[in-house]
Amino acid sequence: MADRAQPLRSRWGLGVAACVAALILGALAAVVWRAEVGRGIGPADWAAIRFTLMQAVLSALFSVVLAVPVARALARRRFVGRRVLIALMGAPFILPVIVAILGILAVFGRSGWLSDLLGLFGFEPLQIYGLHGVVLAHVFFNLPLATRLILQGWQEIPAERFRLAAQINADRRAMWQLLEAPMLRQVVPGALAVVFAICLSSFAVALTLGGGPRATTIELAIYQAFRFDFDLARAALLSGVQLLLTGAAALVALRVATGEGFGAGLDRPVRRWDGQGALARVLDGTCLIAAALFLLLPLSAIVIAGLPGLLSMGASVWLAAGNSVLIAGVSTLVLLAIALPMAVAVALGRGGLVELSGLLGLAVSPLVIGTGLFILIYPVADPFALALPVTAVVNALMSLPFALRILIPRVREVLARYGRLSLSLDMRGGVFLRRVLLPRLRPQIGFAAGLAAALSMGDLGVIALFADSETATLPLQIYRLMGAYRMEAASGGALLLLCLSMGAFYILDRGGRRHAET
Amino acid sequence: MKHLVLAAGLLGATAAYADTPELIVYTYDSFVSDWGPGPAVEKAFEATCGCDLKLVGAGDGAALLARVKLEGARSDADVVLGLDTNLTAAAKETGLFADHSVSADYALPFAWEDATFAPYDWGYFAFVHKADAVAPQNFGELAASDLKIVIQDPRSSTPGLGLLMWVKAAYGDKAPEVWDGLADNVLTVTKGWSEAYGLFLEGEADMVLSYTTSPAYHLIAEEDASKAAAVFDEGHYMQVEVAGKLANSDQPELADQFLAFMVSDAFQSVIPTTNWMYPAVTPAEGLPKGFETLVSPEKSLLLSEDEAAALRDVALDEWLTALSR
Numbered sequence: 094m095a096d097r098a099q100p101l102r103s104r105w106g107l108g109v110a111a112c113v114a115a116l117i118l119g120a121l122a123a124v125v126w127r128a129e130v131g132r133g134i135g136p137a138d139w140a141a142i143r144f145t146l147m148q149a150v151l152s153a154l155f156s157v158v159l160a161v162p163v164a165r166a167l168a169r170r171r172f173v174g175r176r177v178l179i180a181l182m183g184a185p186f187i188l189p190v191i192v193a194i195l196g197i198l199a200v201f202g203r204s205g206w207l208s209d210l211l212g213l214f215g216f217e218p219l220q221i222y223g224l225h226g227v228v229l230a231h232v233f234f235n236l237p238l239a240t241r242l243i244l245q246g247w248q249e250i251p252a253e254r255f256r257l258a259a260q261i262n263a264d265r266r267a268m269w270q271l272l273e274a275p276m277l278r279q280v281v282p283g284a285l286a287v288v289f290a291i292c293l294s295s296f297a298v299a300l301t302l303g304g305g306p307r308a309t310t311i312e313l314a315i316y317q318a319f320r321f322d323f324d325l326a327r328a329a330l331l332s333g334v335q336l337l338l339t340g341a342a343a344l345v346a347l348r349v350a351t352g353e354g355f356g357a358g359l360d361r362p363v364r365r366w367d368g369q370g371a372l373a374r375v376l377d378g379t380c381l382i383a384a385a386l387f388l389l390l391p392l393s394a395i396v397i398a399g400l401p402g403l404l405s406m407g408a409s410v411w412l413a414a415g416n417s418v419l420i421a422g423v424s425t426l427v428l429l430a431i432a433l434p435m436a437v438a439v440a441l442g443r444g445g446l447v448e449l450s451g452l453l454g455l456a457v458s459p460l461v462i463g464t465g466l467f468i469l470i471y472p473v474a475d476p477f478a479l480a481l482p483v484t485a486v487v488n489a490l491m492s493l494p495f496a497l498r499i500l501i502p503r504v505r506e507v508l509a510r511y512g513r514l515s516l517s518l519d520m521r522g523g524v525f526l527r528r529v530l531l532p533r534l535r536p537q538i539g540f541a542a543g544l545a546a547a548l549s550m551g552d553l554g555v556i557a558l559f560a561d562s563e564t565a566t567l568p569l570q571i572y573r574l575m576g577a578y579r580m581e582a583a584s585g586g587a588l589l590l591l592c593l594s595m596g597a598f599y600i601l602d603r604g605g606r607r608h609a610e611t
Numbered sequence: 612m613k614h615l616v617l618a619a620g621l622l623g624a625t626a627a628y629a630d631t632p633e634l635i636v637y638t639y640d641s642f643v644s645d646w647g648p649g650p651a652v653e654k655a656f657e658a659t660c661g662c663d664l665k666l667v668g669a670g671d672g673a674a675l676l677a678r679v680k681l682e683g684a685r686s687d688a689d690v691v692l693g694l695d696t697n698l699t700a701a702a703k704e705t706g707l708f709a710d711h712s713v714s715a716d717y718a719l720p721f722a723w724e725d726a727t728f729a730p731y732d733w734g735y736f737a738f739v740h741k742a743d744a745v746a747p748q749n750f751g752e753l754a755a756s757d758l759k760i761v762i763q764d765p766r767s768s769t770p771g772l773g774l775l776m777w778v779k780a781a782y783g784d785k786a787p788e789v790w791d792g793l794a795d796n797v798l799t800v801t802k803g804w805s806e807a808y809g810l811f812l813e814g815e816a817d818m819v820l821s822y823t824t825s826p827a828y829h830l831i832a833e834e835d836a837s838k839a840a841a842v843f844d845e846g847h848y849m850q851v852e853v854a855g856k857l858a859n860s861d862q863p864e865l866a867d868q869f870l871a872f873m874v875s876d877a878f879q880s881v882i883p884t885t886n887w888m889y890p891a892v893t894p895a896e897g898l899p900k901g902f903e904t905l906v907s908p909e910k911s912l913l914l915s916e917d918e919a920a921a922l923r924d925v926a927l928d929e930w931l932t933a934l935s936r
Contacts, residue, residue: 127681137931191806195813203759203798204814222799297802300764301810305800305934313802317766320673321927323680323701409645464681471682477667569640575805577646578828578887580812 099441099512100521101530106438106447109431113490114450117457120465121332127468128325134334138327141309142334148224148299148310149292152231156288157281159232160239163384165273166377167240168247178381179244180599182237182388183544187551187594189568190297191575192395192587197221197230197302199394206390226302231295235288237388238544242287242498245540246280247273249502265373278349283498286346290339290455290494311335315458325464332461339456343449392591399588402581406574410586413570414593417550420485420566421597424549425542427489428496432541435493436500437530440508451497454490462487463555480559484566488549495548496541503537504530539605546597551590567593633663634865636854639675639693641886643668648878648885655877662865671803672769672852676702683707684859689866692731692854692873696913697772699728699853700920709858712867715874718893719851720911728853731873732888735847735908736773737840738818739811739825746818746841750778753818754792761798761807761816765927768803769850774820775926776919777848780912786926790933797934823847823905828887831901839906846910852888 167179185193200206201221208218221229250272258268296312311331318327438447454462466483470476476483507530515525531538551568565573567590574583643649643666653664669678672693679691684707694702702708713729723730738753738760740746747753753760763771778786798816801807811819823840830836854873856866872878880894883902890898914922 140935191809194806195809198810198813198815202813202815297806300767301799301801301806303799305797306764306931307935313764313766320677321766323677407645467681471685475687570644572805573640573644574646575809576641576803577644578808578825578832579646580809 099508100515100525101437101441101508103438103441106434106436106441109434110438110447110450113431113435113493114453116486117450117453117462117490119469120462121329121336121457123465123468124325124332124461125329128329130326132322132324132327134327134330137309138311138314138331141311141314144299144308145293145310145312146338148227148231148295148303148308149289151224151228152235152292153285153289155228156232156235156239157243157284159384160236160243160284161277161281162376162380163236164240164243164247166380167244169373170377170381176603178385179241180595180602181392182240182384183547183598183602184237184392184591184595185234185388186238186544187547187598188395188591189551189571189587192571192590193234193391194230194298194301195398196391196395197233199398200390201226201229206394222302222304224303224308226304227295227299227308230298230302231288231292233388233391234298235291236384238291238495239284239288240384241540242284243277243280245499245537246276246502248536249506250276279502282346282349286342287455287494287498289342290452293335293338293342294455294458312458312460315460319460319464328458328461328464332458335458336453336456339452340449343452347445347448395584395587395591398584399591400585402583402585403588404585406582406585406589409565410567410570410574410582410589413565413567413586414589416481416564417567417590418593418597420481420488421546421549423482423485424488424492425546425601427486428492428545429538429542431489432493432496432500433538436497436504437508439497439501440505448497448501452494454487454492455494459487459491459555462490463559466555467559476559477564480564483559484552484555485549487555488552489545491552492541492545492548495544499537499541499544500534503534507533536605539602542605543598543601546601547594550594550597631661631663632862632865633665634660634690634862634869635665635667635688636690636692636869637667637669637675637678637688638691639671640668642666642693646885648881651881651885652878655881656869656872659872660865660868662862664869672698673767673772679707679857680705686857686859688857689860689862690854690856690869692852694728694853694855695769695773696851696853696916697769697776697919697923699725700916702855703727703916707857707859708855709860709863711856711870713870713874715892717874717891718889719891720849721913725853725916728855729870729874730851730853730891731878732882732886732891733849733851734888735823735849735911736770736777736820737823737825737842737847737906737908739821739838739840740818742826742837742839744817746839747843748841749843749845750781750789750793753796754789756796758796758817759798759815760793760796760818760820761810762800762820763804763807764800764802765930768801770804770807770820771800772923773848773850775930776914776922777912779922779926780848780914781845787929787933790930794933794936800934822850822888823908824883824887824889824902827883827901827905830904831884831899836904842906842908844909846912847908849911849913850888851891851913 198205201219203218254272294312296310299308299310300313315328315331318324435447435451467476470479511529515529571583571586574586641647649666653666656664669675672695675693676698708727710726711729717723719733747756762774765771765775778789782789807819808821810816826838826840829838860866874892876894879890879892882888882890883899
């Protein structure tokens with residue numbers, strides 16, 4: 094048994110994974126159970142499935158391919174504001190969709206900054222609506238995430254390896270072959286799968302920037318089945334299709350991502366001796382400036398639009414912000430309690446099923462999870478009373494796949510390198526956890542917690558189904574403001590959300606990396 | 612002993628609390644928000660009913676119906692407020708609603724005869740544009756122009772469904788040709804009203820599907836007269852928003868009392884400047900200043916709930932076909 098030779102057991106992780114799977118699949122089953130015989134999947138749904146796949150594949154490819162040089166530049170360069178840039182880059186991911194879209198349009202839209210600039214030279218305004226608009230927006234959302242996942246891969250190469258490479262005078266190609274390419278082979282498939290899964294359930298982005306019903310995604314078809322036709326059977330069926338697609342992508346990614354780690358180091362800060370040539374500097378600089386402009390211009394548009402509204406928001410927005418902070422906090426704790434044992438179980442070789450159950454949170458449509466939980470909770474308790482806890486738990490499940498991707502490689506490495514030594518010292522269980530694993534995992538825990546907190550802060554999924562008039566989160570309140578014509582106050586709320594999420598992310602992420610890499 | 616006194620006190624308090632009956636009204640989100648009619652309505656009704664009015668927001672009109680269907684006969688709700696006439700046929704089909712006993716002198720452009728649902732406000736769908744721009748006079752002119760419009764997806768939004776019904780009511784079997792003509796004017800389609808209106812305000816599109824009353828918000832709340840609604844000579848489709856009581860309500864008298872209150876002055880007078888729609892019964896003081904500047908269509912269009920229900924799937928198919936090309 095893999096368990097016997099290790100200081101930790103996989104039992105906990107397996108149990109937690111089973112609970113996660115039971116909760117999500119149970120919600121799906123509840124929807125099926127309540128369904129009457131429906132229409133089944135029609136030709137329009139197949140068109141939606143095709144479009145969903147195409148945009149998700151393109152979005153994943155562009156996000157990850159563009160992220161590689163950006164992550165490499167961030168790994169090689171040390172400059173003033175690097176930390177802030179990394180934190181800022183996390184921002185788009187957690188914004189409510191409509192806010193992010195308005196930010197993108199302020200830059201790339203028909204009357205956006207770029208179109209205005211082009212107009213000065215007599216060009217036509219940009220045409221953003223269409224498949225390219227969808228992909229552009231998805232890259233805006235996911236490039237930062239992909240960059241962070243890949244950057245982490247770079248940072249997990251021990252400092253000693255770079256020192257060694259410098260000592261043997263490894264040139265660019267050797268460096269690539271020895272260190273970078275094997276690392277990317279491990280990290281890139283997972284990043285592709287995660288971005289693919291996120292884009293698979295996209296709906297408002299695809300519809301708004303896709304330009305019309307051509308850009309129908311599975312998620313919109315689920316929405317239609319639920320709201321327009323009240324055909325729960327079809328909603329569940331389509332959700333099943335989404336589940337299969339995500340699962341297939343995850344399996345492929347897990348298969349492809351092979352290779353050993355890079356061995357243990359002494360956890361020293363990484364120093365790089367490569368990439369000091371003029372060409373490399375220019376290349377890295379260009380990548381960083383391009384990525385920063387691409388991500389920061391829309392964000393600045395959101396800030397500029399939000400400043401005048403900050404004062405006119407009213408007490409209910411601040412109250413909603415309090416709710417959001419509370420949910421984010423609880424959700425982050427829940428996430429860590431779930432993700433750590435699961436990551437250990439995966440690292441101990443109980444991979445496949447545990448990791449798959451971790452992906453379920455992304456794979457099953459939030460609308461279906463929410464509806465299913467509603468059906469389950471309704472007979473035994475008041476759904477409104479449970480709005481906040483349910484939202485916190487579901488948000489934790491949504492960020493679980495990211496947390497696992499962040500934690501697993503490092504846990505695996507720590508176990509592989511320190512497992513036997515610890516056993517020979519009779520360090521196991523809690524002692525191993527406290528003395529060996531957690532300290533080495535701190536940067537990853539910080540990153541995962543920061544991402545979970547930020548994601549949860551910006552999430553709109555389940556709360557919309559459970560909230561009554563008193564319990565609203567900040568994103569929901571922003572939508573309500575917009576629904577009441579108060580666009581200025583809504584922009585203020587969006588800016589507040591941006592600050593809160595980034596603040597949470599920055600504090601947790603920094604807290605995790607306090608000693609490393611200044 | 613002390614414990615006993617405390618326990619008795621607590622029990623007494625609970626009993627006193629339980630004596631106040633609770634009336635639960637499901638409605639859409641923007642109704643319950645601080646800026647909607649919810650807070651004023653709650654205060655005014657609680658002042659007269661000796662009860663606790665609980666307004667629960669559940670998405671928009673379509674989500675509201677889905678919610679009621681999901682909960683079925685066991686629902687805690689006593690009243691559902693916020694369906695429109697495109698949804699009432701489906702709502703009646705559930706058998707969950709009971710007849711009402713409301714009568715009022717409605718200010719609707721037609722006689723209201725519905726035993727199950729009573730109206731509380733109404734409005735005309737219209738394309739809102741910048742006041743200084745030249746607006747088309749009908750769908751034909753719009754199709755011939757190179758104006759760009761933002762509309763909402765009928766599958767996820769009630770105004771989006773309203774536009775389908777508008778074209779259907781005005782053109783019947785010719786609706787597919789109208790959509791063919793409009794296809795190149797549709798800049799994009801959004802999930803809901805908020806997204807579409809946001810895009811319009813950002814300057815992305817020349818016009819947005821909204822209501823003839825939208826300019827009133829800008830005029831009255833923002834003192835900004837720069838928005839106007841285009842009048843189409845085919846007529847304008849109406850949205851009539853209604854409420855009904857649930858057959859399984861445990862507070863049937865209170866529910867009736869609430870529906871009667873709904874068409875009273877206290878409720879109706881807050882509608883124009885909170886829900887930004889026309890009140891179903893003109894308040895004693897008339898419409899607020901600024902509403903007289905709004906355009907008023909010569910002809911109002913409204914399909915009966917049965918026609919609307921029967922045409923819904925056909926109209927959606929026609930729309931999808933024309934815009935997916």
